[in-house]
Amino acid sequence: MARLMLGVLVAVACALGGDVAFAAEAPRWDIDYSKSSIEFTAEQAGADFTGRFDKFEAEVRFAADALASSSARVTVPAESVNTENDERDGYLRGLGWFEAEKFPEVTFETTSFEALPDGRLRAHGKLEVRELIVEVPFEFTVKRAGADVTLDGTTKLDRFVLGLGLGEWADTQWIGKDVTVKVHVVAKVP
Amino acid sequence: MPLANTTTRWGGVQKTLHWVIALLIVAQFTLAQLAEQAGAMKRENPAAVMEQLTLLARHKSIGLTILMLAVLRLAWRVRYPVPALPVTMPSWQRGAAKVSHVLFYLLLFAMPITGWITSSTANYPVSWFGLVTLPDLVGPSRELHETFEDIHKLGATTLFYLAIVHVLAALKHQFFDKDDLLKRMLPWPG
Numbered sequence: 001m002a003r004l005m006l007g008v009l010v011a012v013a014c015a016l017g018g019d020v021a022f023a024a025e026a027p028r029w030d031i032d033y034s035k036s037s038i039e040f041t042a043e044q045a046g047a048d049f050t051g052r053f054d055k056f057e058a059e060v061r062f063a064a065d066a067l068a069s070s071s072a073r074v075t076v077p078a079e080s081v082n083t084e085n086d087e088r089d090g091y092l093r094g095l096g097w098f099e100a101e102k103f104p105e106v107t108f109e110t111t112s113f114e115a116l117p118d119g120r121l122r123a124h125g126k127l128e129v130r131e132l133i134v135e136v137p138f139e140f141t142v143k144r145a146g147a148d149v150t151l152d153g154t155t156k157l158d159r160f161v162l163g164l165g166l167g168e169w170a171d172t173q174w175i176g177k178d179v180t181v182k183v184h185v186v187a188k189v190p
Numbered sequence: 191m192p193l194a195n196t197t198t199r200w201g202g203v204q205k206t207l208h209w210v211i212a213l214l215i216v217a218q219f220t221l222a223q224l225a226e227q228a229g230a231m232k233r234e235n236p237a238a239v240m241e242q243l244t245l246l247a248r249h250k251s252i253g254l255t256i257l258m259l260a261v262l263r264l265a266w267r268v269r270y271p272v273p274a275l276p277v278t279m280p281s282w283q284r285g286a287a288k289v290s291h292v293l294f295y296l297l298l299f300a301m302p303i304t305g306w307i308t309s310s311t312a313n314y315p316v317s318w319f320g321l322v323t324l325p326d327l328v329g330p331s332r333e334l335h336e337t338f339e340d341i342h343k344l345g346a347t348t349l350f351y352l353a354i355v356h357v358l359a360a361l362k363h364q365f366f367d368k369d370d371l372l373k374r375m376l377p378w379p380g
Contacts, residue, residue, distance in 0.1 A: 045247035046320030049313055084313040084330035091239065168237045173320070174244055 024066040027189050029149065031058055035186035038076065042159075043176025051083030060187070062151075064121065064142055067113040072123065074108040097164055103130045108138075123153075132163045140183070151185040195270040199374050204270075207263045209377055211298070214256050215349070218301075221249040222346065250309060251319045257302035264295060276369040287359070290352060297349045303327070304342040311335035 039052040056076040063070060078100035081092045093100040110125040116139070123138045140153025157179045159165050165175055194201040200208075228242035275284050309316050310326035311334040317323045328334055363371035 044314065045243060045250075046317030047315035047323040049315050051313075086332070088313075096236075168240055171240065174240060174247065 024063070024069065026061040026063045026066040026070040029058075029060040029062060029185075029187035029189055031060065031185060031187040033057075035184075037182075037184045038074075039182045039184075040179050041182070042179045045174055048176075049083065051081060051089075053077070053080045054082050055080040058185070060185070062113075062142070063189075064115070067115065067121075070110070070113050072108070072110045072125070076106040076108075078104060078106050096167060096169055099130055108136075110138075111135075127157075127162070129162045129164065134161055138183075144189070147188050147190070149187050149189045151183070151187070153183045155181050157181060195266075195273060197271050198273050200273055201270065203266055204263070205375060205377055207259055207266070208375060211256055211259050211263065214252055214259075215353070218249060218252055218256070219346070219350065221245050221252070225249060247317070250305065250316050253302040253305050254316065254318045254324070256298065260295075260298040260302075263298070273374060276363075276367075276371060278367065278369055290356060290359075293348075293352055294356070297345055297352070301342065301345050301349065304338050304345060308335060308338040308342050311338060 033056075036056075037052055038056050039050055041048050041050045043049075053076050056074060058072060058074040060072045061070055062072065078098035079093055081089055081098065081100075083089055083092070092098055098106070107128045108125050109128075110123045112124045114122050114124075116122055120139055120141050123140070125136060125138060127134050127136045136155050136157065138153050138155045140151055143150045158177055159175075159179055160170075160177060169175055191202045191205075192199075193203050195204055225242050225245035228238045228245060231238040232242065275287065279287075306316055306324065307327050310328050311331045313330040315323055315326055360372045360375075363369055364373065
């Protein structure tokens, strides 16, 4: 009976959220996609340009004081790439780049989180592009105001490591090697 | 050879600017033509995409160089006297000459600027030889891109025929009228 009551207490404590130290569990984020974005900046012919992915979905459970039980899984439809240029977007969706028809989704799944000394956070995760899985670190900050939470983070990727734009596209003088990804998420947390 | 213009002769600065800009404009037509040819082959030959990208990047860098030289040239022309047209020249020819020269100056500015806008509206920011990235004069817009691309091409056609008339007129003055008009713009003194 005592064990049952303890179990109920733990369950209630968990349900109340991550403030309970001995049973901290990262809460699920309710993302406002209309205010969230995934953008990227890359260099073309010596000049930086910015594009984005118009659609993405993320399952996020996160709390800065419950890193062990935090997780994120992001799914991005490759077809939703948008650099405000139909011709370039066509190439990005096609052969040698995302090949969206054959590989419709780009995914990122976290494996662990760590707190950095300057107050920022870092997630380690696996990025999958065209069935190529690459480990990438993702550094971010989380600001919380009541139930509203805002995440801003970046990661720097090497398009060759991701297998993007090899062969005839490989000349980095004209298509830069480095891609900086910027993520902005606005969500509500219980 | 004196640097500044006099009422009878062009100075070294104006002569240099004249011929350097003329040569750069010839290079611009060549690059644009080659880029157009590469563009026509894009579907069958994907390598043509990179070739066009390279050619257009060079075209834009040289275009910006012409813009900078045009500023210098206009400043110099405003500051120093312009050699008078020969007294033997009938007034309708003087009028035609003035109009064509004003049109040249307008195109020297309009061509690089419309090219710059054409690139910006396609979300292809312009870089000067990979060293400096220029701000986008206008943000991405498919509509404005088409409009300015048309204006840029129309300007090129106008410039082409204007240049032909200019060269033929200079030759007529030199060999038919024998009034030294061409000679005083030639790069060598005397």
